[in-house]
Each structure stands twice: as structure tokens, then as C-alpha cells.
Amino acid sequence: MGDTETRSTRWEWRSAKWFILATVAIALFIEIFLYGFLVPMLPYMLEERMHQDPKQTQRLTSISLALHGLVSAFGGPLIGHLADKAPNRKGPFLIALVGCIIGTFMVACTTDVGVFFGGRVLQGISGSGAWIIGLATAADTVGPERIGTTMGFLMAFVNAAMVTGPMVSGLILEMAGYWFTWSVPVVILVIDIVARLLMVEKGGKEDAGKSLAGAEESDPLLGSPREEEDDAKTPRVNFWRTMLSNSRVMTALLIGVWGPTLNTSFNATLPLHVLDIFGWGPSRVGLMFSLLALPGLPISPLAGYLRDRIGTRTPATIALALQGVFLVLLGFAGNKHYEWSSAAGRGQALYIFCCIMFGTLRPFVSGIGPVELTCVVKAEEAKNPGIFGPRGGLSRVFSLVEVAATSGMTLGPILAGALTERFGYYNMCWTLSVVSIIMAIMARIFLGSKSMEEKAIQEANAE
Template sequence: MPTIPKFLQSRPYGLQWRASPWFITLGLNVLSPGITTDFLIYSLIIPVMPFHLQQLGFSEISTLVGYLLFAYSGGLALSTPIFAWYSERRNSRKGTLMFSLLALAASQVLLMESREYGIMAIARVFQGISASVVWTAGLALVCDTVPEKKVGRYLGLAMSGLPLGQLIGPPVGGALFDRFGIRGPCIFGVIVIAVDLIGRLLLIERWEALFWGFDPAASVDDSFDRSSTLPNYTEPQYGTFSAEASIPDEEGRQDSYTFDSEEIDYINPPFDRKIGTHEALTVNLQRDHISFIRVIKELCMSSRAVAAMVNSFVYGILYSFQEPTLPVHLQRTWRLTSSQVGYVYIAAALPAVLSPSLAGWFADYTGTEWATFVCLLLAIPCWIAVTIPANLSFFVIAFAFENLCTAAYVAPVTTELALVSRRIPGVGYAHAYGAFNFAVGIGASLGPVIGGEIFQRFSQGWTILNFVAVAVIIATSLVVALYTGESPLAKRLRRGGKVPTSKFIHGAQYVGE
């Protein structure tokens, strides 16, 4: 009989709520895998670094800030293949997520103590490495836990951590910098990391919950029943255990699992020493172990997957394009300080906190093609409006709507990747989000550098860079119309607006022709 690991020899306290989709998803938003933590610490220094570099005597500030953002995105892009591969090789995603905290803490210490530009860049690389784990293992953890038909709304809820981090980070960073210098926001970041550690220790992954006879995905619909969730479960006689069983997904396919890093099948639940029986279920959590290069190759063979990668790349450009230039633009135009720049971010990020959740729900209800296209379409007038030379109030309102659309855009994109990955043999969720991370990292590497250079080189740099973004959005909208979703919008137009069939499965995914 196989040896049961120590951490599975006693039922975890609070199993059902610690493994529930709500806790996992809100944890990804607020605590455990830390999208909010990642983006909060990322955005802490956005209103701070231009002023910090000025204090240190540097010139061409927007260009230098752009390259610091490039260092972050470069670290994210380069480390993503490693962690995507590693996360799919290991059964547990929690250990990988814990490692990201060490890289994030190291980034804060380096940034706090460094006065050399090169060391600051290294600190940002470490932060990018941490983010690559959150955006691969973290998003994969949500998809592991929730049923496919509701993946959009749960990913949208998790993605609300992006604007939430942006809502908290810049104003807190600006205020702490004005009072304590660069050490203020960095120490605050370390405190947030410590809180994040608690959430990561609390979460229980689905494979461990299945070991104890609880399926978190079934609990989403409040229809959990042990016999129906684990259909091959039987109450064995004394001293016996079932050798093998499997869990069908919603399409009737059999998911397989192994419970340990050494690929040994374990018994579920462990031996009850008081009763002397084995309530057993061996569930094979084994995943296909393929290289990241092969994942990219498999994704590139699907036009739908390529479109999702293009959207990921564009998202990376959009959310980073203005970052090195916005504080300088606000300082030049309205003479704002770092604290006042932070307040602008508050006003802009507040409406965007709920938009990913709404976009995720919309993607589940109508399909990812509509949700993605609408988000891009609504973003165009917002990017144009921020170039209008009006008063500060008008700018803040326009910037808020721009953030709302950009934050909403990522929810249907990540949902599309989750749906695509389930239909490509050998591609797991961590693989798909590794590809997403890689594409976003490349876009976010180019965005601040190009934006910073345009702003620095042209007298009307702010207007030019925003109209470049509008051109990118229009081109991406065409890609979305042609290739995104089970039934792309362009294909519907050729059919006279009719969808292939009226039957909906798994979040408005159409079947049949």
C-alpha cells in the first residue's frame, strides 16, 4: 500500500471554505496568489520613480522610467516559460506561488537600498519574475477550481485585483514618498507581502480537496453530492481500497490526477485508525509534460489561440504605454506633485475595479468574441479624449473611462485562453497562461519604451502616443472580429447574423454548424 504524505494524513481545518472557488478567486484578487499584491507593488513606484530619479540627479526621466518598466516586463517574459513548464510538471501550484514572494521581497529590498540605476533595473527584473508566477500558476489555480461554464466570471473577479492594486498603490506610494522618501513605499510593499503570505498558506488546491472527497467545482452550483461528484466512489469493506477511479468533467471526459510530486497514486481519504477502514479513491492528477516551445507550437496551429495571443500582446502594450509618461505629463501640464499624481490614479482606478467582473460575466453569457470586441470598441473614444487639452477634471474622467475599458479587456482574453487550452491536447492551464504571460510581457516591454521615446522626442508626444494606441486598438478589433470565439463576429455576418446553433454550452460556446 502506498505511503500517504504527512500533510494528507489528517483532514485540513476549514477544508470546504479554504478550497472553495470563492476563496481561491478572492485570494487571487486580494490574498493568496496576489494579483492585487503584484499590481499594488508594481504601481507603488509609478508616481514615485520620476521624482526619485530627479532627486538623484538623473535626466531624461521619462526614458529612464520606461526602461525600468521594460526591465520588469523583460523579467516577466523571460521567466514565464520556466514557471509555466514547472507549474504543469508539479501537482501543487502553491509552492511555485510561495517562491514568487521571495522574488518580490528581494525586489523591494534592492529598490529601497539602491542609488544606482542598474540595481534598480535588477530589482524590477525580480518583480517581473514574481509576476510571471502569479499570472501562470495563479490563474491556472482558478481554472483548476471552477467549472468551465463559469470560468469567465471567476477570472473576471480575480482580474479585478488589477485596478484594485492600481487604486491603492499610486496614492499610497506617492504619500509615503513625500513623507519618508523611497523607503516608505518599499517598506509598505514588504508589509503587504507578509499579509499575502498568510493567504498563500491558507489555500487548499483542488487535488488535495478531492483527496478528502470534496470537489470545489461542484460546490459552485451548490449541488455538491459525494456520490454524484465522485461517481466511481464506493464504500469499500474493511482492509480494502479501490485501485483506481476518475472524475468526469462537464463534457464527460475523464480527468486524471496524481497526488504527489513523485507521481505516486495515493488513497483518498487516508486510513481511519479509529474505524479501521479505507474510504479510498485513487485519482490520477497526472498532466501531460510537454515543453513550452511545443505549447507555443500547438497554440500557433489554432487561429483562435493566435488571436488570443495577439490580444494578450496588445493588452500588455495598452496597460504600459502611458506609465512612464503620465506622471511627467501631469507635472508639466498641471504642476502636480507625486501625491497629487497618486490621487489622479485613485479617481481613474475606482470605476475600473468592477469592470473585469462584469466583462467576465458578459463573456460567459454572450461569448468571448462579443465581450472582447465591445471592450476594444469602447476604449477608442477614451484614448482620444485624454489628448484633449481641457481642464484637469475632464482629463481625470476620460482617463478613468480609459482604465475601465482596459481593465475589462483582460477578462474575456484570459477566459478565451482557458477555453482554447481545454480543446488542445497536452496544453494545460499553466501552459496557456504562460503563453499569455509571455505575450503580455513582450507587449509590456515594448509599450513603455516606445511610449517614453515618443513622449521624449516630440513636442506633442502625449497626443501622438495616444493616437498610436488608437491605431493598435482598431487593428486588434479586426483580428477579434475575424478569429475570436467559437463563432467569430465576421463569420456571423457572412451567415446574416445567425449563430451556428441556438444551443449554448459552457458560457455561450456554440456547437454544431
């Protein structure tokens, strides 16, 4: 008995909330880190290792980045559906890691363009799996009352990966060479492997204790006769129809598209614009991208805590409206038609200030989808337990979030680049500002508040 208790206690830290959330955070970090890590290396890889014509570098780079988003967007719903059918989430989580390792190995080692794109496809699929299954695991671990703070914590790791990925690869490639550069993601992947193997998801500790004590009377994968009977009596509905016909869900998903669209629009327009208007080179361009990402590191957990306290409606409405204002100011900065914003030093200062404000406001917009969709699913489950199946539909929820995010990542550079080329940077900023204001209005009308959540809980309890 004593040995069983001792061995059982070894599971405590492996199934602890902090360890599960840390494992998910590492998984999300490595996925975003690898996406950004590759960007500074692509010209060298395409021209020196794959011997492609330098004239094709821009086109192949764009295809490589867009392919990651397209694969994730199309594969997300299928991954979410399969993950919800699996008996647990650890298995699919590990499979996604295997795909990431193989894809990364193909990208790093190949000298053939076809193999390179094959590796990018694997990275896209595994990255989508990491996001969907990881966020679903996190939501299951903490419950709806802490989902905002949890997502804020995870988004802080995502912001850190966005900053460190391209910075680390750019510096090490120049200083130490190609193969030493790849040692960094290898080390992070090893940590990821260990964490995912050790993790015991919610409920795992109890199951493990039963296994050690020899108390299992039936295979949990098969389920007990009572569970099967209850499952047969549970009314099922079409998950996709229920979610996509909900105005709150659709608003959250539209904002989930808009956030990455705006964020990645800077990738396509900022470097050329600041070079043309201010004469800034790569070092100052890198500084601008740091200003867009660094404020999110301390602010993301605070934004998540605020969502838990008052809901998403008010913070999102204010942040989206302010984004619209600063988009207009961004277009004015350095514009020679307006003396007040183009005087020596004033335009540069205004542009820097706007970048800082975008970095500050981003966390209040970026975590809306996970919070809102989780709340909707939990509310439906509270009214009709088992309505979305035994796994609760959370993997499918985060597949919708992933599709929205990757769609925005693909749309942003295309939309901003086309608008800038056709109508100019100033008009591009005005156009995006109008969209942001529309999103703010939709957020005010349709998103949830704390009073709405409390009312839903009361109604569910009354039923």
C-alpha cells in the same frame, strides 16, 4: 474514526473555492502593488540612497521599470513549462513568494545599483510566477463556465493595486519617511505568506482526507500503474505549435499585447501633455490616472460575468472600437487648431471625459486572453484528454498571457513616447486609434462567442 472526520473537516475552508481565489487575488494584488509602489520612491532611492547623478534618474528609472517587463516576458514560458511539470501548483506558488520576498528585501535595503537591479530581476521572475501559477490555479478551481466572472473578480484586485500602489507610497514617504513606507508591503506580504501556506488547491482536500485516514495505497507523486498506462496511451502534441497556430489564440494574445500597450502609453505621454496644454501639475495628473483605473473596480466583475453569458467577441469588439473613437477625441482635446475642442474649459472637460471612458472600457479588453486561451485548451482536452499532459497545460497558457501583457507594458511607453516626440500628441492618438480599430475587426472575426462554446461542447460529447 470520529477524530479522523473532525481533522478532515478542518481542510474544508482551506480547499474552498473562495479561499483559493482569495489567495490568488492577494498574490496578484501584491505583485502589481509592488510594481506601482516603487515608482514614486525611485528618485529618492536612486539619488539619496544610491548616490546617483540626478541627470541619470530618468534613464535608471526607465531601465528599472522596463527590466521588470523584460524578465517576465523571457521567463514566462519557462516558468509555465516547469509549473506544468510539477506534481502540484502550491510548491511553485510558494517558491515564487520566496523570490518576491528576497527581491523586495534587496530593493528596499540596498544602497548599490547592481544589487537594486538584481532585486528587480527577482521581483520580475517571482511576479511572473505569481501571475502564471495563480491564474492557472484559479482556472482549475472554477472551470471554463465561470472563468470570465473569475478573471473579472481578479482583475478588480489588479486595478485596485494599480491605484493604491503609487498613491500609498507617495503619501507615506512624504509623511512618515522611507522605512515606515516599506512597512505597508511587509504587512501585505505576511498576509500573502499565511494564505499561500494554508491554501489547498483543487483536489487537495480529498488527498488530505485520504492521508489522514491512512487510505493512500501508493505515492501520488509516482502515480498508480493504471495512471502510467493511461498516460502512455495518451497522444501528445506540441503545446506551443498547437496554440500559436490557432487564429483565435493569436488574436487574443495580440489584444493581450494591445491592452497594456495602450494603458502604459498614458504613463509616457499624459503628464507632459496635460502640463503643456492645460498647465496641470502633479495633483491633477494623479487624478487623471485615478480616472483611468477606478472605474475598473466595479466594472471588472460585471465584464467577466458578461463574457460568461455571451462570450468575449461582442464585448471586446465594441470596447476596442469605442477605444478607437475616444483616442481620436483625446487628440482633439485642447488642440489649438480646432476651436470647438480648445475653447476655455471645453478641452479640459473633453480630456477628463475621455479618461473616464478609457477606465470604463478597459475591463472589457483586459481579461480576454485568460478567458479565450482557457476555453481553447479545455476544448482540446475535451476532445483528447491528456493531450497537453497531466496538468492540462494551463500554466503554459498563462505564461503566454503573461508574455503578452509584459510585452505590452514594455512597448507602450516606448511606442507612444516615440510617436509623440516625432509626430506630436494628436497624430500619436490617431495612430493608436487605427490600431484599436484593427483589433476590433480581428476580435469580431476570430474571438469566441457563447454559441461557439456550446457547439464545441456538443462536438466533444458526440465524439
